[in-house]
Amino acid sequence: MSMLTPPGMGGKYRITGDTYPRMRRPRNRRRIITAVIAGAVALGLAGWGTLQLIDVFAGDSETSAAGRKADCKPAPGLSAAPPAPKPGQITVNVYNATPRGGLAKAAADELKRRGFAIGKVGNAPAAYDKKVPGTAILLGAPNAYEGAFRVLGTQLRGSLLKTDTRATADVDLIIGTAFKTLDTKKDADAALATLANPAPAPSRKC
Template identity: 40%
Template sequence: MLTPQGLKGKQFRITGTSYPRLGPPPKRGRRVLMLIGSLLALALIALGGVQVVDIFTGKGKHGTAQACASAHPSASAAGKPLAAPATASGSPSAGASGSPSAAGSAAPSTAPSALGSPLPAATAVPQPQTVTVNVLNATDKAGLAAKTADELKKRGFTVGKVGNAPSALQKKVPGAAELVAGQSGAGAATLLGAQVTGASTMADTRTDGSVDFVIGDAYTALLDPNAAAAALTEAMKPSPSASPLPGNC
């Protein structure tokens, strides 16, 4: 190859065993960052491996079981069976006051009342003739208490007081009915709650087995006897307990 005039070709020849660098040399700070990132990645991989080993070897299950056992009380601490309701005396009960529990179920609820402890869950219901029921009208519909009392009497209940509800409950029962009873009247409240759709319950401090049947704004009529019997059977069914998911209490 001919060398252009005025240029000396020897000046542009590459000599020796090394080649000139085509870019800037790598910085030391970049190497340090790459080393730190590699160490962090290895640490995360090691931590994940330990957790996977714990899952497959079953470690930690014993502690979870102890936590679940402490969160749920034993069956022996459950409520005692309902005692037999007291014999109906036929005397009118005092007017009940307090805040009602949520309505919407034929089975009486067990929400606590400001007047007493909550009603226990009924394990048995008495015969209608042993239950004294006071029918009280908390609406502005005249004659509703007397009509309902006659229907309950036909079904075998012993009717006590019939009239208007106390002023504390007037126009304050949004559901179909509110059943007010004491501790010994839980079974009777369950029996009466099956006679109407949308009844709620409230506990007070009475000691007998009587029940106040307070008629609410949504009340129209009692259920058909066959429908009431079916509602009572449904209300007495034990509530199924859901099995916990693995790893959950």
């Protein structure tokens, strides 16, 4: 009986000869395990690097490493417009630049009924007489953009806005060839209400 034959198994399972199978793992399995470990390490490093990049680019809106949340500041250029003046605070000079008579007086009377203060009424100056092909021109000082133009524009949509060098707060309504009538009082009142109570701007998330 060979020394490799287990006790009690007799000769049925006798192992003969001087060679026997070597009990070791195949080399290709070692390579697979090594490759899996290396891949896991590479993925871990890549994930860590990605988190670092996110922290760099999102540092203004997320909590910093010290635990202090970055200040949320309003975006530049988004400041609220100044309150619009009341119609009674605006003096309007109404001029007719068309060949049709009576337009300036009719428009001035209607604007007065709607609460505007009326200044001069008559034919347009030579620089504009019969030279306004559109609906109308609103003419005033540069600061009229923030006040008078916004309010008077609710009464006649489609007007061209222009400025001059005047130092006074009055504005000119120069009626053009395409003018038919002022906007209806209902539409003008709705536009004024929207101007007085604008929709709030969406808040910025911090």
